[in-house]
Amino acid sequence: MAWQFVGEAAKLQLGALQKVRIIMGNESCDLDSAASALAYGYLQNCMANRNPNIGTVIPILNIPQEDFILKTEVCYYLKKCGVPLGNLFFRDTINFDLLMSSSELGIVLVDHHALSDKDTSLKPYVIEVIDHRPLDPDWQWENVKKTMETVGSCATLIADLLITQNEFPVPEEVLMLLYGTIILDTACLSDNPKKFTDKDVSVLEEMEKRLVNKPGRSTLYSELLSIRCDITEFSISQLLRKDLKVVSNIPVSSLPLLVQDFLSMSDAEEEVERFAESHQYKAVVILGVSKLGTELKREIAIVSQERSLLKVLTDSLTKSKTPNLQLQPIKKFSDSGKVVLFRQLNKDASRKQIVPLVKEAVINYERTHSPGCSSTRS
Ligand SMILES: [Mn+2]
Known part of the structure; x- marks a missing residue:
């Protein structure tokens, strides 16, 4: 039972622990x-059993608990690999302030390895970093144990740490958890675009030698991919939250379906407005992608009650030259006047390119519309 320590940690009274070691991933809480x-938590817990200096090992998922259900492939695959989902700690169910004051953390x-603004208070407590991104010059982590190498998946680095040690057994469920993650992150070692390195391949092959019940690579990949895209159970607001980036207090939500189809769902427009109201967003930008076979289609909608903001955002996206999104209006979709919808003919432009355009538009808008702003300028 590799995950027994997860269940045991759930029963503990956090404020009463002398030493605690938290293992924490990033805020997207993707499968990687x-x-x-979890897998590094397993290894650390094995070490802690021999070395009490490590303390109680607790892996946490870095999202609010209510958002866990939105990460369909994470829920599915963790469960499949035997992780007791009901015993997991999440970002809002672990009390860092309590741990900082009552334990050695x-x-x-x-x-x-770059902490977000809200996490900078954790910085003095970080003792180790394992990441597969290139080192951020602002986050050098001197005097902290570092395992950093640019590979397809962080799971590759963790698997490497596990299979190159022989002090502790590496259970099948821990290997499977990492194996599926590497397959998903590297798009099953696909060459277009190439998302893997030689190290991902050699680690994967070594894992295959050890796995007793291994599914085929491509079978596992399509299984995980189809579950990641399965949105049938979601409400409108869950869909909007599933893959969300908020920039200048404007949410830019990515959907795995065309925006037309999304807005055709019953009460979708009202639900989008309710979503905006409840978070005090003045506008919502929705990006829809659908892929049928090899054909990729993209659409963009902007929804806002404020006509002037709607216009500023629309102008910014339609008039952009870098990149030129090649937006083509889709005939009037709603009579409310609060929604504009476009087909995006430039298929290469993704949210990464669109977010800066939204940000710039909002800054311009606020400069001209926020009361008192122009009068305070000298
Ligand atoms: Mn990753």
Whole structure:
């Protein structure tokens, strides 16, 4: 039972622990972050059983608990690999302030190494970093134990640490958890675009030698991929939250379906407005992608009650030259006047390119519309 320590940690009274070691992935809580935290937690817990200096090992998922259900492939695959989902700690169910004041706290960052603004208070407690991104010059982590190598998946680095040690057994369920993660992160070692390195391949092959019940690579990949895209059970607001980036207080939500189809769901427009109201967003930008076979289609909608903001955002996206999104209006979709919808003919432009355009538009808008702003300028 590799995950027994997860269940045991759930029963403990956190404020009463002398030493605690938290293993934490990044805020997207994708499969890589979740699997890396759990698998490294397993190894650390084995070490802690011999070395009491490590303390109680607790892997946490770095999202609010209510958002866990949105990470369909993470829920599914953790469960499949035997992780007791009901015993997991999440970002809002672990009390860092309590741990900082009552215990000797050590934090291991996996699958990221740059802390977000809200996490900077954790910095003095970080004792180890394991990441597969290139080193961020602002986050050098001097005097902290570092395992950093640019590979396809952080799970590759964790698996490497596990299979190159022989002090502790590596259970099948721990290997499987990492194995599926590497398959998903590297798109099953696909060449277009190439998301893997020689190290991902050699680690994967070594794992295959050890796995007793291994599914075929491509079978496992399509299984995980189809579950990641399975949105049938979601409400409108869950869909909007599933893959969300908020920039200048405007949410830019990515959906795995065309925006037309999304907005055709019953009460979708009202639900989007309710979502905006409840978070005090003045507008919502929705990006839809659908892939049928090899054909990729993209659409963008902007929803806002504020006509002037709607216009500023629309102008910014339609008039952008870098990149030129090649937006083509889709005939009036709603009579409310609060929604504009476009087909995006430039298929290469993704949210990464669109977010800066939204940000710039909002800054311009606020400069001209926020009361008192122009009068305070000298
Ligand atoms: Mn990763």
